[in-house]
Amino acid sequence: MFELKTNAEKYSSDIADEIRLFTAFESDISVELSVSDFLRCRVEFDGEVREYSQKAPEGDELTVKRLTKRFLKLSVYSALSSRYGDLPWGSLTGVRPTKLAYEWLKRNEGSGLQKYLTETFFVSEKKARTLSEIISAQSPYIRDLENSVNLYVHVPFCDGRCSYCSFPSADINKNAALIDDYVSCLCTEIRSVKEIIAAEGRDILSIYVGGGTPSALSEEHIAKILRAIDVGGREFTFEAGRADSITKSKLRVIKEGGANRICINPQTLNDATLAAIGRRHTAEQFYKAYDEAQNAGFIINTDIIAGLTGETFDDFRRTADGIYALHPHNVTVHTLSRKRGSELQEQQLHCADIEKMSEYAYDAFTKTYRPYYLYRQKNMLGNLENIGFSLAGYECVNNITVMEELVPVYACGAGSISKKITNGVITRHASPKDVRLYIEEFGERFRRKSEFFRG
Numbered sequence: 346m347f348e349l350k351t352n353a354e355k356y357s358s359d360i361a362d363e364i365r366l367f368t369a370f371e372s373d374i375s376v377e378l379s380v381s382d383f384l385r386c387r388v389e390f391d392g393e394v395r396e397y398s399q400k401a402p403e404g405d406e407l408t409v410k411r412l413t414k415r416f417l418k419l420s421v422y423s424a425l426s427s428r429y430g431d432l433p434w435g436s437l438t439g440v441r442p443t444k445l446a447y448e449w450l451k452r453n454e455g456s457g458l459q460k461y462l463t464e465t466f467f468v469s470e471k472k473a474r475t476l477s478e479i480i481s482a483q484s485p486y487i488r489d490l491e492n493s494v495n496l497y498v499h500v501p502f503c504d505g506r507c508s509y510c511s512f513p514s515a516d517i518n519k520n521a522a523l524i525d526d527y528v529s530c531l532c533t534e535i536r537s538v539k540e541i542i543a544a545e546g547r548d549i550l551s552i553y554v555g556g557g558t559p560s561a562l563s564e565e566h567i568a569k570i571l572r573a574i575d576v577g578g579r580e581f582t583f584e585a586g587r588a589d590s591i592t593k594s595k596l597r598v599i600k601e602g603g604a605n606r607i608c609i610n611p612q613t614l615n616d617a618t619l620a621a622i623g624r625r626h627t628a629e630q631f632y633k634a635y636d637e638a639q640n641a642g643f644i645i646n647t648d649i650i651a652g653l654t655g656e657t658f659d660d661f662r663r664t665a666d667g668i669y670a671l672h673p674h675n676v677t678v679h680t681l682s683r684k685r686g687s688e689l690q691e692q693q694l695h696c697a698d699i700e701k702m703s704e705y706a707y708d709a710f711t712k713t714y715r716p717y718y719l720y721r722q723k724n725m726l727g728n729l730e731n732i733g734f735s736l737a738g739y740e741c742v743n744n745i746t747v748m749e750e751l752v753p754v755y756a757c758g759a760g761s762i763s764k765k766i767t768n769g770v771i772t773r774h775a776s777p778k779d780v781r782l783y784i785e786e787f788g789e790r791f792r793r794k795s796e797f798f799r800g
């Protein structure tokens with residue numbers, strides 16, 4: 346906890362976000378801004394005073410605001426890092442590093458990105474290099490996508506809830522009586538959305554059935570949803586996150602239904618941790634499910650998490666090594682974060698070895714894989730990041746285009762969020778998270794959603 350006093354009221358939440366990067370800082374801090382021909386910032390904390398200045402920015406109101414905010418954040422970062430040390434992503438908060446990189450490359454015709462990141466935002470050399478690698482891995486996929494959309498289908502049910510989870514998901518057992526109706530509404534919505542996409546003359550670039558744990562549904566329900574989707578010849582991912590939800594016959598239904606990619610996510614291969622975080626499966630069940638998915642011919646993604654509560658560096662290393670030995674097509678290495686709506690929300694997360702874990706994973710996976718997408722969230726351990734690694738040629742187009750907000754998302758199901766992009770401006774439409782409400786108000790809500798798509 347800290348107390349912030351500032352005269353730069355309209356930037357106070359940005360300044361507070363910057364201070365929060367320094368988790369060890371718990372004190373009073375004053376940040377004063379004065380504006381003339383120069384911007385001046387005076388930062389005072391724990392009896393220390395630091396002063397920074399630069400020429401006042403010029404341009405339209407938005408530009409001046411953006412650059413003044415940046416100056417304040419850099420001032421606070423410089424002051425606090427002089428006491429607590431530099432951070433891997435420097436002063437960056439609230440912005441996707443790749444977005445910043447693409448904006449820079451557009452303005453500067455592809456040169457000097459790493460220098461820009463390290464010198465302007467104090468991003469570490471290693472993270473700046475990672476970002477460059479990602480930009481280069483994404484380049485074959487950043488093409489003319491004017492007419493493309495992604496179709497997303499949400500299945501908001503899981504068997505229990507993982508401690509770190511913030512996704513819209515309800516207990517499948519407690520909601521058993523609603524599943525039939527939910528699947529019926531969902532299928533109607535999928536068919537109607539496909540009609541809208543076809544009427545607009547757009548092309549579906551990729552399909553993603555996520556959740557929740559879609560594979561927690563029965564074979565009949567899964568088959569019904571896949572029949573409603575029925576779009577062949579595209580990248581088509583089906584999330585079968587938890588190994589305890591996977592059977593050979595479900596995998597067959599999923600494959601026959603058109604999916605060519607599957608996510609099986611152990612998060613850790615340590616049984617004690619799996620039990621502690623509320624995942625109702627063991628490492629052995631994960632290995633079995635993985636084997637069956639591989640035999641069924643899927644492209645496989647696995648997710649693991651660094652910094653899970655109670656895990657040591659050796660626990661994490663064993664997980665990373667175990668996954669590496671399996672040689673999945675894609676691996677996403679997450680850093681534990683304290684998300685709103687999760688059990689961890691109120692807890693103070695700590696993991697002394699988080700940077701070591703992250704570096705280990707990066708060095709281990711880049712022996713064979715290359716990083717191809719990256720995103721950061723608030724309240725991540727060590728202010729680190731989530732990185733997707735892929736074998737060359739197996740990059741998940743959905744992950745790239747969703748993360749980089751390159752194409753509209755036509756989303757179906759309770760708790761799903763559709764996105765439209767008009768002249769670079771993104772607008773969103775959210776469906777109700779509550780499954781009962783989604784079913785009860787389906788007709789009227791879908792009418793409004795259709796207007797959103799068509800508007």
Ligand code: SF4
Pocket residue numbers: 502503504505506507509510511512514556557558586587
């Ligand atoms: S399986 Fe996934 S969606 Fe379900 S509770 Fe766990 S993290 Fe959340």
